[in-house]
Amino acid sequence: MRLLVVSLVVVIAWFAPDQARADVRCVQAFLAETAFDPGPVDGLWGRKTGDALTSAFAQLDREVEGGIGRNNTDAVCALFSGPEGSEIADLLALRIYPISLDIDGDDLLADPTAFDFSKVKVAEDANFGFCSFTIKRYLFSEDVTDDIATGTLSIDNGWVSVTTARWRTGGFAQPEQLVEQTNLALTTDGKLVGRMIYYERFIPEGEVFEPPIYVTLPARHEKGPTYPAGETFFHANGWSEGSIRLFCR
Amino acid sequence: MDRRTFLKLSSASAVLAGFPVPGLTKTLPKGRIAVLFLEGGLDGLAAVPPIGDPMLSRMRRNLVASKPLKVNPFFALHPNLKVFAQLLGRNQAAVFHATNLPYTRRSHFEGQRIAQTGDPSGAETMTGWLGRAMDQAGIAGRALTLDTPLLIRGTTDIDSFYPASLLGSQDPDGALLALIAEGHDGLTARTFAKLHEKAMASESLPRVRDPEGLALATGRAMRDPEGPRVTMIRIPEFDTHANQGTDIGLHPELIGLIDRVIARFREGLGPVWNETVLLTLTEFGRTVRENGSAGTDHGYGSAGLLAGGLISRAGVITNWPGLAEADLWEGRDLLSTLDYRSVCAACIEAALGLDHDVIADQVFFAPKLRRVTPYIFG
Numbered sequence: 001m002r003l004l005v006v007s008l009v010v011v012i013a014w015f016a017p018d019q020a021r022a023d024v025r026c027v028q029a030f031l032a033e034t035a036f037d038p039g040p041v042d043g044l045w046g047r048k049t050g051d052a053l054t055s056a057f058a059q060l061d062r063e064v065e066g067g068i069g070r071n072n073t074d075a076v077c078a079l080f081s082g083p084e085g086s087e088i089a090d091l092l093a094l095r096i097y098p099i100s101l102d103i104d105g106d107d108l109l110a111d112p113t114a115f116d117f118s119k120v121k122v123a124e125d126a127n128f129g130f131c132s133f134t135i136k137r138y139l140f141s142e143d144v145t146d147d148i149a150t151g152t153l154s155i156d157n158g159w160v161s162v163t164t165a166r167w168r169t170g171g172f173a174q175p176e177q178l179v180e181q182t183n184l185a186l187t188t189d190g191k192l193v194g195r196m197i198y199y200e201r202f203i204p205e206g207e208v209f210e211p212p213i214y215v216t217l218p219a220r221h222e223k224g225p226t227y228p229a230g231e232t233f234f235h236a237n238g239w240s241e242g243s244i245r246l247f248c249r
Numbered sequence: 250m251d252r253r254t255f256l257k258l259s260s261a262s263a264v265l266a267g268f269p270v271p272g273l274t275k276t277l278p279k280g281r282i283a284v285l286f287l288e289g290g291l292d293g294l295a296a297v298p299p300i301g302d303p304m305l306s307r308m309r310r311n312l313v314a315s316k317p318l319k320v321n322p323f324f325a326l327h328p329n330l331k332v333f334a335q336l337l338g339r340n341q342a343a344v345f346h347a348t349n350l351p352y353t354r355r356s357h358f359e360g361q362r363i364a365q366t367g368d369p370s371g372a373e374t375m376t377g378w379l380g381r382a383m384d385q386a387g388i389a390g391r392a393l394t395l396d397t398p399l400l401i402r403g404t405t406d407i408d409s410f411y412p413a414s415l416l417g418s419q420d421p422d423g424a425l426l427a428l429i430a431e432g433h434d435g436l437t438a439r440t441f442a443k444l445h446e447k448a449m450a451s452e453s454l455p456r457v458r459d460p461e462g463l464a465l466a467t468g469r470a471m472r473d474p475e476g477p478r479v480t481m482i483r484i485p486e487f488d489t490h491a492n493q494g495t496d497i498g499l500h501p502e503l504i505g506l507i508d509r510v511i512a513r514f515r516e517g518l519g520p521v522w523n524e525t526v527l528l529t530l531t532e533f534g535r536t537v538r539e540n541g542s543a544g545t546d547h548g549y550g551s552a553g554l555l556a557g558g559l560i561s562r563a564g565v566i567t568n569w570p571g572l573a574e575a576d577l578w579e580g581r582d583l584l585s586t587l588d589y590r591s592v593c594a595a596c597i598e599a600a601l602g603l604d605h606d607v608i609a610d611q612v613f614f615a616p617k618l619r620r621v622t623p624y625i626f627g
Contacts, residue, residue, distance in 0.1 A: 035568035094624060096564040097321045101338045108332045172462050209462040211513055
């Protein structure tokens with residue numbers, strides 16, 4: 001009898017760590033088939049196994065009663081070997097490295113015609129049902145002026161709406177672009193202020209088409225008033241500048 | 250070489266497909282899908298360097314950008330992917346890394362063919378995976394180029410109309426174009442009417458080869474409710490065996506071009522961006538080590554960039570194989586641990602609303618293809 005008790009104690013003493021090791025091995029073997037590297041599948045709990053398990057459960061966004069520490073590997077093993085095992089394996093086949101970005105600089109995804117009108121005094125009493133306009137280009141290198149686009153617009157409580165447009169540049173320029181991508185207002189001192197789409201080049205037949213650029217009005221060297229008829233200048237690029245000429249009735 | 254010269258020399262192209270056709274298209278899928286085909290083999294380790302892998306600097310001394318955009322402790326982006334980085338920050342982009350189609354023989358011709366057919370068995374498949382997806386979704390694949398790219402070739406008969414003038418066909422069939430225009434409504438009619446007009450008006454049609462402009466025009470066309478659901482934009486020249494470049498040079502310039510194409514496409518789509526997913530496709534990655542002429546050779550695993558408002562969870566997603574000698578495919582290439590067709594299938598599922606099992610079975614002939622949709626969509 002005494003011998004039996006002693007043997008039992010010995011068996012339990014052997015069995016317990018053996019079982020724990022088997023549980024760790026079970027967890028490691030499961031993880032090794034996923035994108036979470038537990039290190040060697042040796043039944044020994046180490047930092048790599050712990051880290052892999054922590055990241056895996058973070059991705060799964062779920063918890064195990066008793067936690068996922070080294071003392072609860074039997075519960076984790078049971079989960080992995082249970083009916084949910086294959087679904088969990090699918091969700092861990094790839095590892096999601098989440099994005100933690102510090103973006104400084106300009107917001108490149110912003111609306112290209114977005115403009116802060118908070119410091120602008122919009123001429124709220126200005127209402128013109130019909131104005132014609134011409135967008136002009138002035139080259140710096142020679143005394144040449146070109147018409148880039150023409151069209152009509154209305155001014156409602158100081159806000160500009162382009163109604164029709166015709167580009168002369170060819171390429172990708174389309175009338176509705178000027179209708180949709182003009183964000184301008186008339187200020188109390190008679191200037192056009194805001195952002196709008198602009199094509200800087202003429203595209204001859206067979207040439208490579210050029211995407212548009214976006215310009216801010218007015219340019220800093222703005223001189224005379226535009227209201228009710230006049231010209232507002234804008235910077236375009238290193239070799240030219242542009243303007244809008246307005247004629248309102 | 251300045252940008253304009255570079256673009257004039259490039260032979261990028263775009264194709265629009267999947268126009269709703271009266272009588273043939275039943276219920277329209279809401280989404281849009283765009284494939285950016287990077288010909289020549291994108292260097293995934295240059296575009297999305299695994300800066301947290303200690304072997305990166307040992308295996309590649311010169312080909313990692315000096316100031317990468319760190320997106321998390323393990324991965325970074327090439328600094329020319331600025332717009333893409335901001336999209337990641339807004340949960341409108343994702344990267345799958347160490348992935349490619351199961352193709353390891355490193356031939357451009359064969360690789361590009363398999364990237365388009367989606368059938369690595371080597372069979373003479375005459376249709377493309379996106380074309381078969383359109384067949385399954387019930388939208389007619391009709392292309393606006395001279396020769397319909399393999400990728401979007403489906404089995405629908407209507408595919409045999411190739412009006413073909415946007416990209417410089419010398420002999421467009423004016424009568425056929427007029428006939429098609431008459432038989433349709435909406436954008437389809439307008440598009441073919443315009444093509445007819447151009448075919449009649451001018452012998453030498455403008456060659457639209459600027460990928461940024463193409464992306465803008467493509468986005469605008471797809472914005473129309475009656476517009477095409479599918480596009481493929483090709484950017485060639487990724488095959489940089491010599492003088493690949495790190496911060497500046499051809500490969501970095503092309504990576505920047507991917508970024509600008511995505512930006513222009515988004516701009517053209519406007520609000521429809523929210524219903525769109527764009528994914529890159531390339532025939533293979535490039536060797537991990539730099540070669541003797543400051544370039545890289547044909548490899549295996551690469552990275553896939555995805556962007557669009559349909560994406561709901563950003564991240565770099567991979568079963569990272571490691572860059573140590575023993576981890577490389579045949580001792581030289583980044584291992585592909587994910588069949589990229591799974592990523593294509595996820596995009597089809599999200600944009601065209603097909604079941605994964607149907608896509609796996611009917612589109613990719615791979616019934617056991619892994620489903621990765623939950624990693625980034627909904």
